[in-house]
Amino acid sequence: MRITLAHITKRFDEVAALADLSCEIGDGELFFLLGPSGCGKTTLLRVLAGFVQPDSGRVLFDGVDITDTPPHRRPTAMVFQGYALWPHMTVAQNVAFGLEMQKVPRAARSEQVRNALEQVRIAELADRRPNELSGGQQQRVALARTLAAGPRCLLLDEPLANLDAKLRIEMRVEIRRLCKENQLTAVYVTHDQKEALSMSDRLAVMDRGRILQVGTPHEVYTHPVSAFIAEFIGETNFVPGRVHGAADRDTVELATPLGTLRAALPARDLTSGDPVTLSVRPEVIRIVTESDDAGSNTIRALLIDSMYLGDSVQYRFRVEGDLELRTTELNPRELRESGRFYSLSINPSDVRVLPPHATDAPD
Numbered sequence: 001m002r003i004t005l006a007h008i009t010k011r012f013d014e015v016a017a018l019a020d021l022s023c024e025i026g027d028g029e030l031f032f033l034l035g036p037s038g039c040g041k042t043t044l045l046r047v048l049a050g051f052v053q054p055d056s057g058r059v060l061f062d063g064v065d066i067t068d069t070p071p072h073r074r075p076t077a078m079v080f081q082g083y084a085l086w087p088h089m090t091v092a093q094n095v096a097f098g099l100e101m102q103k104v105p106r107a108a109r110s111e112q113v114r115n116a117l118e119q120v121r122i123a124e125l126a127d128r129r130p131n132e133l134s135g136g137q138q139q140r141v142a143l144a145r146t147l148a149a150g151p152r153c154l155l156l157d158e159p160l161a162n163l164d165a166k167l168r169i170e171m172r173v174e175i176r177r178l179c180k181e182n183q184l185t186a187v188y189v190t191h192d193q194k195e196a197l198s199m200s201d202r203l204a205v206m207d208r209g210r211i212l213q214v215g216t217p218h219e220v221y222t223h224p225v226s227a228f229i230a231e232f233i234g235e236t237n238f239v240p241g242r243v244h245g246a247a248d249r250d251t252v253e254l255a256t257p258l259g260t261l262r263a264a265l266p267a268r269d270l271t272s273g274d275p276v277t278l279s280v281r282p283e284v285i286r287i288v289t290e291s292d293d294a295g296s297n298t299i300r301a302l303l304i305d306s307m308y309l310g311d312s313v314q315y316r317f318r319v320e321g322d323l324e325l326r327t328t329e330l331n332p333r334e335l336r337e338s339g340r341f342y343s344l345s346i347n348p349s350d351v352r353v354l355p356p357h358a359t360d361a362p363d
Contacts, residue, residue, distance in 0.1 A: 008057035035206035263351035
């Protein structure tokens with residue numbers, strides 16, 4: 001099912017939860033709404049479900065305007081953060097509840113419940129009650145109940161927030177598998193960046209009721225359009241700069257506190273003297289020796305701190321003007337020594353030129 005959101009606005013008293021928001025979600029797409037608390041992502045999900053009526057704008061499913069259609073007549077189903085299971089019912093009875101409300105005949109109902117439980121791989125738990133299940137098993141029951149109803153669109157409101165780290169990783173794989181096997185369009189709300197990056201086909205980063213950027217996880221992570229997005233999606237180093245001019249057809253030269261740096265040429269036009277912010281991810285900064293091919297962006301820096309994480313080590317360097325750079329080194333053979341100077345190298349293609357940090361967020 002294809003979803004169109006056209007100029008959606010919703011206010012609660014003086015607060016604009018959604019501000020003239022427009023977006024297209026493709027048929028069969030696993031689409032994430034990602035942003036900080038209060039950005040409007042859950043309000044938008046509830047607008048799709050029909051629980052919240054927008055003040056203006058339209059919601060279209062496959063080109064049909066359903067803005068005024070009540071929730072029970074929409075081809076959607078929602079999975080909540082709290083599993084919302086009936087404690088006095090068995091797993092099978094919980095899954096069958098929605099089908100009973102739809103007056104599905106008993107034989108067909110039993111078949112749909114069995115199929116749904118098999119899909120989420122808990123058919124053997126059909127006779128248990130919710131208090132006899134783990135958190136991950138309860139989440140699978142909630143998913144089975146949703147799948148049994150046969151929706152065309154699945155709406156998920158931070159469904160993994162109550163699970164521990166290991167279960168969250170397992171359920172990420174399961175939810176994506178279920179959506180793809182059932183050819184469901186899914187809209188998923190989260191503030192967990194790793195969840196969004198690892199599961200989504202595309203994601204929208206939201207703030208203050210607006211969508212700031214839409215793209216694949218790789219596009220948004222590697223090509224953020226603002227400092228807000230670069231900082232919200234993962235970690236980054238911000239370096240103030242000023243445009244010198246084009247170095248060649250693919251790179252631009254910039255004056256920074258680190259010296260002259262080259263960066264990938266951004267899509268927007270730049271004029272010599274323009275102030276900018278550079279975004280450099282910690283993992284793209286290499287610690288190099290004299291024998292290495294350091295490339296065009298080489299910086300001398302003092303190592304002031306390190307944090308060993310097993311599969312990686314995070315370093316904190318100080319450079320000219322007390323500016324700090326964070327770097328990440330994978331699979332470290334040995335730990336670098338604090339208090340020593342090292343050479344750092346950054347490929348120009350890994351330096352992103354953004355608008356100035358203070359002016360890139362919406363008003």
